[in-house]
Structure formats: C-alpha cells, structure tokens
Amino acid sequence: MQPKLHIQDLKFSYEEHVVFKQFNLEVQAGERLCIMGRNGAGKSTLLKIMAGLIDARNFLFYEGRPVVDMSAYKRKIAYIPDAPLLYELLTGTDNLLFIMNLFQVDNHQNYRNKVAELCHQFGLADFLNKRVLDYSLGMKQKLFFIAMMARETEVCLLDEPFTSFDPDSQKLATNLLSEYTSGNKAVIFTSHVDQIINSLANRTLALKTSSERS
Numbered sequence: 001m002q003p004k005l006h007i008q009d010l011k012f013s014y015e016e017h018v019v020f021k022q023f024n025l026e027v028q029a030g031e032r033l034c035i036m037g038r039n040g041a042g043k044s045t046l047l048k049i050m051a052g053l054i055d056a057r058n059f060l061f062y063e064g065r066p067v068v069d070m071s072a073y074k075r076k077i078a079y080i081p082d083a084p085l086l087y088e089l090l091t092g093t094d095n096l097l098f099i100m101n102l103f104q105v106d107n108h109q110n111y112r113n114k115v116a117e118l119c120h121q122f123g124l125a126d127f128l129n130k131r132v133l134d135y136s137l138g139m140k141q142k143l144f145f146i147a148m149m150a151r152e153t154e155v156c157l158l159d160e161p162f163t164s165f166d167p168d169s170q171k172l173a174t175n176l177l178s179e180y181t182s183g184n185k186a187v188i189f190t191s192h193v194d195q196i197i198n199s200l201a202n203r204t205l206a207l208k209t210s211s212e213r214s
C-alpha cells in the first residue's frame, strides 16, 4: 500500500541556512508519528512543509501521487500550531464558523454536530458565546483543536500539542487522535514532553540538525 504521505529527497533552505539537504520520510495510514529532535533541528519546518504552508510540492507526495493542486491538498490536512490561530475579538462560535468557511468544509451539518459533541466533551460548550479574548490559553488551544478535528481531514499535523491542556483534556485529546488513526488516517506531531509522546506516538523519529547530519 502507498504511504499516506511521503517526502522524497527534500532540499530546503531559509536563504543560506540549509535545513534539509536530501531528506526522506514515509508516513503510513494508522501511524501517529512523533518527530523529535533538538531545538532548531527543523521539526516545525517539516510540519509546515507537510501542511503546505511552505511550498515544497516538488518533494511532497500524498497517497503515492505528487501534490499538484495545493488547495485540494490543504483541505485534506489539519495543521495545529503551538499558538492557536483564532480571532480574539470574535466569539468561540464565530471562530468555529469562520474556520468552517475558510477551509471549505463540505458537510456543514456534520461539522456543527462534531463541534457540538467535542465542545461538550472538552467543557467548552458554556463559553462559546464569549469572545476568545476572554478565554484562557488552554481554552483557545482546545477551541482550535476542536475545529480541526471537526473538519475530519485525512492527516493531522500538530506542533507541540496540548501544552496548556489540563490532564483530563490531554487524555481526551490523545484518545481522540488514537481513534482518528484507527481508520485510514495519520497523525504527525512534534513534542518534547515524554508523557505526550508516550501516550500518543506509535512511532518516533529523531531528526538531526543539519550540522549533525553532515
């Protein structure tokens, strides 16, 4: 079977700073891969490449085919950065609807149902009419996570997830991601936190810095 995602002979630099020289990675459906490594090794850069935020489509393959249509590809991918991307002046509900439209979610009813269920599970239901400005950091992270899960994408990328989640919410989120990969989906994340790595990953990859690699 073809990998869900793969990267072939990736070369990538920020101006003169070479981050990847000839990097290869295959991620299979069902995997929850943790990319580990020192600060500056390139973990976040790699996630941004797989999210399509850094355009390296010549090196990126989805289910065995080169990524040609970046917009169609991005609709299959959820990317959850360490700082949640939300409009502070909008309410929780308005942010959730904004995200639904931004990512062109096809089945609005399914998204709304999923959001309602997850907000209830994460204890956010009573705060949805408040502005995000008045949320705690953990609440903001939960809201963005819920929106991305409700999109029901094929791949979920998480950069240092759940740093401000309380322990019960962390457990709930890792269970949801384990269920997510019981189908034909994949999770790729970065973390420095042993507890999160141990409870979520079913594979780990140690990424070396470019100087360690040469």
Ligand SMILES: Nc1ncnc2c1ncn2[C@@H]1O[C@H](COP(=O)(O)OP(=O)(O)OP(=O)(O)O)[C@@H](O)[C@H]1O
Pocket (backbone or CB within 6 Å): 014, 017, 019, 037, 038, 039, 040, 041, 042, 043, 044, 045, 046
């Ligand atoms: N926008 C940018 N412009 C220039 N250089 C960058 C940029 N973003 C990252 N870098 C550099 O690229 C390298 C990889 O950075 P990246 O953020 O991917 O590392 P990381 O492994 O995620 O680190 P950390 O564990 O600290 O989050 C670092 O040397 C960093 O300084």
